[in-house]
Amino acid sequence: MEFPQIDYVAILPEIIICGLALLIMLFAAFLPRDRRWITGHIAWFGIIVASFAVWMNWGTDTRTFAGMYSIDLFSSVLKLIFLLGSLLVVFMSENYIRLHKLEAGEYYALIIFSLFGMMMMASAADLVVFFVGLEIMSVALYVLAGFRRSDPKSNESSLKYFLLGAFATGFIVLGIAFVFGAVGTTSIAQMFDPQQYTLANSFFYLMVGGGLLLIGLAFKLASFPFHMWVPDVYEGAPTAVTAFMSSGPKAAAIAVLARVFVVAFGQHITQLSPMFWSLSVLTMFTGNLIAISQTNIKRMLAYSSIAHAGYMLIAFATGTAEAVNSVVFYLLTYTVMNLGAFMVLLVVEGKEDGDNEITSFTGLGRRHPFLGAAMTLFLISLAGIPPTAGFAGKFFLFKAAVAKGQIPLVVIAVINSLISVYYYLRVVVVMFMIDTQTEFRPVSYPAFLYVALVVAVLGTIVLGVFPTSFFPFDIPLLASGR
Amino acid sequence: MDIPLLSLMIFTPLAGMVFLMFLKQEQVKIIRYSSAAFSFIPLVLSFLMLGEYDWTTSQLQFVEKAIWIPSLSVNYSLGADGLSVPMLFLTALLSFISIVASFGISHRVKEYFAFFLLLEVGMMGVFAALDFFLFYVFWEVMLVPMYFLIGIWGGPRKIYAAIKFFLYTLFGSIFMLVGILLLYFNTEPHTLDIMELIKMGPAFGKDLQIMVWAFFFIAFAIKVPVFPFHTWLPDAHVEAPTAVSVILAGVLLKMGTYGILRISFPMLPFGTNYFSLLLAVLGVIGIIYGALVSMAQKDLKKLVAYSSVSHMGYCLLGMSVFFVGADGKAFITGLSGCVFQMFSHGLITGALFLLVGVLYDRAHTREIEAFGGLWTKIPVYGSLMTFFAMASLGLPGLSGFISEFLVFVGGFARYPVLTGIAVIGVVLTAGYMLRMVQKMFLGQFNVRWEGLTEINAREIFTIAPLAILTLAVGIYPKPLANLMAATLENIVTLVNR
Numbered sequence: 001m002e003f004p005q006i007d008y009v010a011i012l013p014e015i016i017i018c019g020l021a022l023l024i025m026l027f028a029a030f031l032p033r034d035r036r037w038i039t040g041h042i043a044w045f046g047i048i049v050a051s052f053a054v055w056m057n058w059g060t061d062t063r064t065f066a067g068m069y070s071i072d073l074f075s076s077v078l079k080l081i082f083l084l085g086s087l088l089v090v091f092m093s094e095n096y097i098r099l100h101k102l103e104a105g106e107y108y109a110l111i112i113f114s115l116f117g118m119m120m121m122a123s124a125a126d127l128v129v130f131f132v133g134l135e136i137m138s139v140a141l142y143v144l145a146g147f148r149r150s151d152p153k154s155n156e157s158s159l160k161y162f163l164l165g166a167f168a169t170g171f172i173v174l175g176i177a178f179v180f181g182a183v184g185t186t187s188i189a190q191m192f193d194p195q196q197y198t199l200a201n202s203f204f205y206l207m208v209g210g211g212l213l214l215i216g217l218a219f220k221l222a223s224f225p226f227h228m229w230v231p232d233v234y235e236g237a238p239t240a241v242t243a244f245m246s247s248g249p250k251a252a253a254i255a256v257l258a259r260v261f262v263v264a265f266g267q268h269i270t271q272l273s274p275m276f277w278s279l280s281v282l283t284m285f286t287g288n289l290i291a292i293s294q295t296n297i298k299r300m301l302a303y304s305s306i307a308h309a310g311y312m313l314i315a316f317a318t319g320t321a322e323a324v325n326s327v328v329f330y331l332l333t334y335t336v337m338n339l340g341a342f343m344v345l346l347v348v349e350g351k352e353d354g355d356n357e358i359t360s361f362t363g364l365g366r367r368h369p370f371l372g373a374a375m376t377l378f379l380i381s382l383a384g385i386p387p388t389a390g391f392a393g394k395f396f397l398f399k400a401a402v403a404k405g406q407i408p409l410v411v412i413a414v415i416n417s418l419i420s421v422y423y424y425l426r427v428v429v430v431m432f433m434i435d436t437q438t439e440f441r442p443v444s445y446p447a448f449l450y451v452a453l454v455v456a457v458l459g460t461i462v463l464g465v466f467p468t469s470f471f472p473f474d475i476p477l478l479a480s481g482r
Numbered sequence: 483m484d485i486p487l488l489s490l491m492i493f494t495p496l497a498g499m500v501f502l503m504f505l506k507q508e509q510v511k512i513i514r515y516s517s518a519a520f521s522f523i524p525l526v527l528s529f530l531m532l533g534e535y536d537w538t539t540s541q542l543q544f545v546e547k548a549i550w551i552p553s554l555s556v557n558y559s560l561g562a563d564g565l566s567v568p569m570l571f572l573t574a575l576l577s578f579i580s581i582v583a584s585f586g587i588s589h590r591v592k593e594y595f596a597f598f599l600l601l602e603v604g605m606m607g608v609f610a611a612l613d614f615f616l617f618y619v620f621w622e623v624m625l626v627p628m629y630f631l632i633g634i635w636g637g638p639r640k641i642y643a644a645i646k647f648f649l650y651t652l653f654g655s656i657f658m659l660v661g662i663l664l665l666y667f668n669t670e671p672h673t674l675d676i677m678e679l680i681k682m683g684p685a686f687g688k689d690l691q692i693m694v695w696a697f698f699f700i701a702f703a704i705k706v707p708v709f710p711f712h713t714w715l716p717d718a719h720v721e722a723p724t725a726v727s728v729i730l731a732g733v734l735l736k737m738g739t740y741g742i743l744r745i746s747f748p749m750l751p752f753g754t755n756y757f758s759l760l761l762a763v764l765g766v767i768g769i770i771y772g773a774l775v776s777m778a779q780k781d782l783k784k785l786v787a788y789s790s791v792s793h794m795g796y797c798l799l800g801m802s803v804f805f806v807g808a809d810g811k812a813f814i815t816g817l818s819g820c821v822f823q824m825f826s827h828g829l830i831t832g833a834l835f836l837l838v839g840v841l842y843d844r845a846h847t848r849e850i851e852a853f854g855g856l857w858t859k860i861p862v863y864g865s866l867m868t869f870f871a872m873a874s875l876g877l878p879g880l881s882g883f884i885s886e887f888l889v890f891v892g893g894f895a896r897y898p899v900l901t902g903i904a905v906i907g908v909v910l911t912a913g914y915m916l917r918m919v920q921k922m923f924l925g926q927f928n929v930r931w932e933g934l935t936e937i938n939a940r941e942i943f944t945i946a947p948l949a950i951l952t953l954a955v956g957i958y959p960k961p962l963a964n965l966m967a968a969t970l971e972n973i974v975t976l977v978n979r
Binding site: 380407 | 553623666
């Protein structure tokens with residue numbers, strides 16, 4: 001048996017990240033308990049090194065591992081988004097781990113493993129590779145969700161996520177099998193190539209396979225009707241992990257959706273469009289309408305993340321390369337603003353096992369103007385009001401949809417963003433407009449968290465005012481080279 | 483002109499806001515005076531602009547252009563013509579006056595003035611922007627400070643009013659966003675430049691024009707507010723602090739009519755002609771309905787708020803008449819009436835809200851019935867209030883008369899019956915304004931107000947410029963008419979392409 005040629009330079013970022021996770025595990029095993037915080041510093045340093053490696057490969061356009069692994073601009077951009085998100089999460093976690101006395105080594109190792117899985121998903125040019133990446137990402141997340149072992153809620157969260165996640169995985173495997181049966185290959189590139197694409201009277205099985213894949217991915221994306229797990233899991237998981245879960249896996253799921261449905265099934269996108277259309281509309285309404293009645297801020301952000309999944313699905317109802325580019329930009333903005341909101345939540349939550357009610361933000365704007373202003377900025381951005389990143393993200397997405405004539409969908413989406421303003425502003429009302437007599441919980445000033453917060457604030461503003469300066473809007477969806 | 487006048491006018495307040503950030507909450511005096519100074523600079527610049535402006539042409543002046551987002555062909559482009567120059571001046575004037583009138587604010591002073599300056603940035607930007615993307619950004623930027631100003635410093639139902647204001651306006655502007663995108667994709671090459679889009683105006687298909695016009699109209703009508711989109715206005719006005727009400731009535735409402743004239747009219751000529759009757763009808767409904775509701779108000783501020791609904795109705799009626807006469811000359815009487823009304827309503831209603839605030843600060847009530855015979859106690863205040871009540875009801879010699887007269891003359895040329903109905907509005911306005919003056923200032927003096935003090939020098943300082951301008955425009959309207967004539971002729975010509 002002959003082994004395929006492997007381009008080690010092209011997969012350097014993945015090698016670094018995987019090695020980083022193993023290194024952290026080793027350090028955690030040999031460091032004394034009171035020194036394990038060092039692993040956090042190894043983690044962020046390693047992530048920055050890996051980002052440079054991605055940067056080095058910028059413009060590489062190749063497929064390695066016998067064409068199963070695609071290193072191209074699309075995957076590089078997504079990897080940078082994942083790396084940025086993970087970097088911010090590592091910064092956020094430093095203080096959280098100390099306060100809650102969590103096992104630093106395992107924690108960071110799992111975050112990095114999950115990151116490794118996402119990077120694999122972004123580069124997957126074959127359904128099997130995608131599946132392996134998905135599992136690496138998900139298994140690490142199941143453990144992370146239950147990381148506060150003594151907290152029953154965290155355990156519940158982990159178990160729920162694991163059981164439902166495993167169930168969704170089943171759909172994905174079956175879906176891959178059906179697709180293989182219909183097309184005779186699992187390679188996305190081969191399906192994309194009209195010359196190699198043969199569909200021997202099995203269109204039906206292809207659609208069955210596609211539908212099953214979509215179910216599994218919709219679960220990861222938290223799209224209606226596979227969103228039921230989101231609020232409970234988000235609420236129970238450690239807050240820093242919730243932040244990670246709400247950005248990274250979503251982005252990875254979007255990457256695969258783009259590769260599978262827009263690239264591989266590109267010929268059938270017009271038949272698939274109504275399915276995405278209805279998923280998008282239902283997801284937006286579910287997320288936004290239920291978010292209105294939430295009193296717990298983590299649950300509110302959970303429903304808001306469902307709503308945002310709905311906006312993202314617009315790109316697939318549109319199904320053009322332009323729409324996919326916009327949704328990747330949307331992911332970038334969403335990562336920055338959503339993680340920002342979670343950072344403020346982490347500061348407010350502090351040491352206590354806060355109930356995370358919205359009322360715990362009362363008077364924040366008066367006592368800590370910077371935190372209040374930052375939270376307002378993130379919420380306004382999530383609501384999509386200019387000149388913030390959230391507006392730019394929505395603008396490009398809606399623009400791509402209108403270009404394809406999806407006007408009713410865009411109208412529904414803008415009405416939804418209007419609904420969302422209501423619940424986002426409720427937090428602002430509590431922060432600024434209600435005078436409180438009760439003393440606000442003392443806030444500590446963890447340095448790393450504040451660095452991350454400043455990065456998120458700047459990112460939200462800069463991406464809003466100069467969107468095109470930091471993002472290429474003409475990314476091809478798959479490497480053309482062999 | 484070498485200096486970027488418009489950019490300076492827009493961004494000086496922003497610099498002021500940044501400056502305020504570095505001050506301590508306790509340095510109340512410095513905060514007040516520096517924000518007044520930072521809003522005075524745009525006022526000075528706006529005088530410069532008035533001096534430099536060449537009114538003989540409809541060409542855009544003080545144009546600035548820089549590339550912003552190349553892939554969308556979005557530019558940072560500003561400019562002013564006979565329509566925006568009066569509005570920019572009004573914005574600069576009312577912002578400065580409102581900031582001086584807010585010196586009495588003692589609660590969270592720094593934030594208040596910071597938000598106020600940010601508000602001015604948004605308003606100036608809307609009136610100067612010539613790029614749709616930029617226009618939309620400024621349009622929305624203004625929402626956030628307004629929301630905070632009502633929500634933090636407002637009256638008892640401030641949170642309800644603030645959210646209602648925010649959601650209503652946003653509801654409109656998201657439709658505008660969809661409209662903008664629709665136009666963008668129907669141009670080749672794609673552009674968001676308002677002037678380019680105006681050139682392409684007649685080339686847009688009829689269905690497209692009707693749809694986009696309706697989308698834009700929702701956004702603008704909510705801002706004006708046109709009946710039946712007006713319900714946010716009384717809530718916002720009553721709960722907002724005095725100076726914010728001044729800005730709301732004086733500037734924000736004009737953005738709606740400005741948007742219709744600047745964007746819908748020249749860009750969508752077919753749509754405008756298609757909907758012109760609707761404009762007139764909604765205008766007349768607004769005039770009569772607003773006046774009738776005003777008559778029923780017991781709260782002085784609510785009365786002024788509903789009178790705005792009525793007065794903005796004149797704008798709509800005025801703008802609904804635009805045609806090119808047989809002699810090839812554009813008929814601009816109605817449109818001039820509209821712009822005159824925008825300007826003079828800004829002055830008059832701004833002053834009325836200031837006066838309501840002056841009284842409320844002292845008496846802590848706005849109940850009209852609670853007062854009586856105040857003239858004997860506070861004659862200066864009484865005369866100012868009466869002066870502006872007269873201006874509001876359209877007394878000849880004051881600016882309100884000019885605009886209403888032009889609107890009626892213009893309106894009669896095309897919609898005699900509707901205009902006839904609208905004239906009833908004048909009678910109704912006289913009815914509630916005179917009733918208000920009579921109940922508050924004449925009759926038996928209510929001894930409860932024995933301790934009421936006269937209006938002070940600072941308050942007179944804020945109201946005097948408005949009074950002078952009201953009188954000046956009323957007696958000698960020619961400069962203002964000249965200022966806008968060429969631009970309005972151009973707009974009428976463009977609509978009738």
